[in-house]
Amino acid sequence: MLMLTIEELALPESIGAPDAGDFIEMVRIRNDIEAYDVGTRDFAVEPEELLAIVSNPYELRRFFLARVDGRIVGRAVYQLQGGLDVPTAWVSVEILPEFRRQGLGSALYTHVHAIALDDGRTAMQAESFHHVPPAEPVIISPTGFGAVSADDAPSRFLVSRGFRLAQVNRVSRLALPSGAQTPEPAAGYDLEAWEGSTPQHRLSDMAVLHARMSTDPPAGEVDWQPETWDEQRVVEHERRRDTDGRRYLTVAARHIESDSLVGFSDLSVPPEVDRPVQQEDTIVLHEHRGHRLGMLLKAANLQRLDELAPGHPAIYTWNAEENRPMLTVNEAVGFVPVAVEASWRNDLN
Numbered sequence: 001m002l003m004l005t006i007e008e009l010a011l012p013e014s015i016g017a018p019d020a021g022d023f024i025e026m027v028r029i030r031n032d033i034e035a036y037d038v039g040t041r042d043f044a045v046e047p048e049e050l051l052a053i054v055s056n057p058y059e060l061r062r063f064f065l066a067r068v069d070g071r072i073v074g075r076a077v078y079q080l081q082g083g084l085d086v087p088t089a090w091v092s093v094e095i096l097p098e099f100r101r102q103g104l105g106s107a108l109y110t111h112v113h114a115i116a117l118d119d120g121r122t123a124m125q126a127e128s129f130h131h132v133p134p135a136e137p138v139i140i141s142p143t144g145f146g147a148v149s150a151d152d153a154p155s156r157f158l159v160s161r162g163f164r165l166a167q168v169n170r171v172s173r174l175a176l177p178s179g180a181q182t183p184e185p186a187a188g189y190d191l192e193a194w195e196g197s198t199p200q201h202r203l204s205d206m207a208v209l210h211a212r213m214s215t216d217p218p219a220g221e222v223d224w225q226p227e228t229w230d231e232q233r234v235v236e237h238e239r240r241r242d243t244d245g246r247r248y249l250t251v252a253a254r255h256i257e258s259d260s261l262v263g264f265s266d267l268s269v270p271p272e273v274d275r276p277v278q279q280e281d282t283i284v285l286h287e288h289r290g291h292r293l294g295m296l297l298k299a300a301n302l303q304r305l306d307e308l309a310p311g312h313p314a315i316y317t318w319n320a321e322e323n324r325p326m327l328t329v330n331e332a333v334g335f336v337p338v339a340v341e342a343s344w345r346n347d348l349n
């Protein structure tokens, strides 16, 4: 009989703080579990990077550690997209492979499920990683685009707890250097680019673009709430990023007549040259679509990456399987599908 305890993790002030040990161990466990299920350490995070993400006051995150005989063997994450009054809680339950099929995942799930009910959430959502192509039998996304194997452990685990598939995202990889060349912008537009913080005079434009990132990409049947962004939130977001040791390369498309930014794309570059680069947001406002600005932004930032931060093996991006315009751009610059990430939803009422 396993002696299981579940306790909430107290977040440290910094990774150097005397009480940071459990957080650092939790990150190690997170990375080990992911490496087992995904088959690569390409998505591993450093403690500094995760601490920067979890210090976001706009997105509450609580972590719960499962210990067997004092050793951390799994974790659950309980996360709110924005503010405390959102209807949905995102949950993640992760167990080290050698401790699976003994009820630990169920115990952690019961713990976060109770919190969601206590908090009055009306739905829980979860994400899971799957290899491609999916083995039969499959569960097809309600969008009609993408599918996952019904017999994968996370599918079995989540379906038996009342979750249904809400959306399928494609994970794509591009080997570097990309060799991308920036095309000529369409008439009426030009490009601006920076590294790190947004220039002061572009903060309000970036606040609009960040807010639209929460409403414009297709969400399938995922509950994704509109976010409120102002200049202060952009500044705080970038200040947090400054603590994680990574470089952030941004390109933005400017509508010349109005002198406003109408799209942007940013890349997150780790300090270690053997780790892959991560594609962050890419958006072109509806009103300015159809001018090949998506391709312009992508190609321009890839070219900058080749020039400013050469040597990384690859870049990864996540896209909704039904987001044809974005997939078309990514396929054109050479991204190839390597896996899918599924989003699941469990309505609690």
Ligand SMILES: CC(C)(COP(=O)(O)OP(=O)(O)OC[C@H]1O[C@@H](n2cnc3c(N)ncnc32)[C@H](O)[C@@H]1OP(=O)(O)O)[C@@H](O)C(=O)NCCC(=O)NCCS
Binding pocket: 033, 037, 091, 092, 093, 094, 095, 096, 099, 100, 101, 102, 103, 104, 105, 106, 107, 126, 127, 128, 129, 151, 152, 153, 154, 156, 157, 158, 160
């Ligand atoms: C999914 C996961 C958390 C399950 O953890 P676990 O400790 O093995 O879960 P439990 O022992 O409580 O299993 C509960 C039920 O899930 C289902 N299940 C879990 N793993 C399964 C597998 N490999 N094959 C088939 N069913 C499985 C079964 O219905 C199981 O009940 P049973 O053992 O009585 O048949 C674990 O596989 C994991 O960490 N995966 C990676 C992270 C992830 O994808 N999490 C899911 C999204 S939140």
